[in-house]
Amino acid sequence: MGIITGLLRQFYRKSKLCPVINFRSASDVSPLRCEIKGDFSWLCGSSVDVLDAIRGHVEVRENFITEEEESALFKEVELGLKKKKYEFNHWDDAIHGYRETERLQWGSVCAGILARVRTTAFPEGSPLLGPVHVLDLDKTGYIKPHVDSVKFCGSTIAGLCLLSDSVMRLVREENTADCVDLLLSRRSLYIMRDDVRFKFTHEILKDEESFFSGHRVPRERRISVICRNLPV
Ligand SMILES: O=C(O)CCC(=O)C(=O)O
DSSP: OOHHHHHEEEOOOOOOOOOOBOTTOBSSSSBOOOOSSSOOTTEEESOHHHHHHHBTTEEEETTOSOHHHHHHHHHHHHHHHTTSOOBOOOTTOSEEEEEEEEESOOOHHHHHHHHHHHHHHSOTTOOBOSSEEEEEEEEEEEEEEEEEOTTTOOSEEEEEEESSOEEEEEEESSOTTOEEEEEEOTTOEEEEETHHHHTEEEEEOOGGGOEETTEEOOOOOEEEEEEEBOOO
16 A cells, blocks of 8 residues: 555545636626735635635745756655556555655755755644655646545645646535635645645646646646644
8 A cells, every 4th residue: 555545535536627716806707806915826716715714724835946956856756756656557546647755864955945845834843754755646647536634644734846737626525516726836835734634625636637717737747745744
């Protein structure tokens, strides 16, 4: 069993597209303009209420790393990944078309990047999971909707996105009409905390379904480098 399959509780719910209204719209009919201060161009949702519910629990920091830092991370993780084969055939896996590895020891450039991730994402003193999880999705790969297990995961997850833009979809478990899309641009860092982890499913859309706010977001091979804290 892979690391992720052990960590995740999968929902055998077929990923279905839900109506997504651009958060920055001006009325219910045509797209509303975002009234939250700051740049939320990476966020759109099915209603203002659901966006209010997730506000403060999810964050995307675009261009968190430079191209040089992305290359440094890629070189280091590729060493562990290339020994493995992509997994495609397990119908019950939470993920399709992936390989994964964990890494505890990093060279100085990557260690510096990860220290920055941890300082940005986790409260001071929060007990962190030592090994960093590296998840490599093939171009045809995707992550099915799932909720992280409270048994294995702490309150926060922080992921660096390498090689490709992608769309992460969050769907409220209690009301699946409530959904939010996050545009995870290449070299961004996303952070998810608390209720968003446990009351919403999250998934990474497959290439054919990869649209954000009506715009196509082509999915290439994508690697995420994920830091977590420990459950308390
Ligand atoms: O690859 C990603 O960024 C998402 C990983 C994920 O869904 C998880 O760790 O629960």
